[in-house]
Amino acid sequence: MKKKIVLLSAVLLIAVVSAFAINGNLFSNSGNPLPNFQVTVYQYGGSSTQMDAEIEVYDSGNNPLFSGTTGTGGIYSRDWPYSLGNYTVKAWYPSRPNDGQNGQNGFTYSGASIVTSVTLGPNY
Numbered sequence: 001m002k003k004k005i006v007l008l009s010a011v012l013l014i015a016v017v018s019a020f021a022i023n024g025n026l027f028s029n030s031g032n033p034l035p036n037f038q039v040t041v042y043q044y045g046g047s048s049t050q051m052d053a054e055i056e057v058y059d060s061g062n063n064p065l066f067s068g069t070t071g072t073g074g075i076y077s078r079d080w081p082y083s084l085g086n087y088t089v090k091a092w093y094p095s096r097p098n099d100g101q102n103g104q105n106g107f108t109y110s111g112a113s114i115v116t117s118v119t120l121g122p123n124y
Contacts, residue, residue, distance in 0.1 A: 034079040036113040041074045041091045044101060046119045049074025053120070054095035060086045069095070084109055091118040100124065 041053040055076050056067040065087075068076045088106045092099035101120040 034081055035109075035111070036077060037080040038075060038077040038113070038115050039070075039089050039091075040117045041070050041076075041093070041103075042117060042119040043093075044120050044122050050091075050093050050120060052095070053091045053093040054099070055089055055091045055118070058088045058090065062088075080109065080114060082109065084111060089116060089118055091120060093120055 037057070039055055041050045041055065042048065043050045049070075051070055051072060051074055053070045053074065054067065055070065057065045059065055059082070065082060066078070068078065070076045070091075086106060086108050088104055090102065090104040092102045094100065100123045103118045103120045105116055105118045107114060107116045
């Protein structure tokens with residue numbers, strides 16, 4: 001009788017652990033997803049967005065963290081895995097080294113998703 005209880009308990013424990021692992025609940029971070037970073041780049045004057053603008057994000061020490069290119073609607077978006085603090089996003093259009101316009105904007109990450117924008121300056 002004691003062997004049956006031990007065997008039944010072991011089988012039940014294995015079944016529960018397997019169910020959690022298969023569903024991804026045991027080892028996933030799905031309950032605490034990363035916040036989102038989103039920047040919209042606007043053309044000079046600020047009335048229209050700029051597709052294909054190069055963006056780069058810098059930390060407070062002016063170290064580059066990541067870069068990308070805006071898509072349709074002038075928006076670039078990705079997960080934000082960085083710590084709380086002050087950051088700067090810079091934009092160029094067209095992409096460097098052939099850029100003719102640029103702009104930048106500082107922002108503070110305080111734990112929530114980030115939605116910011118950059119307006120390009122006049123052609124130089």
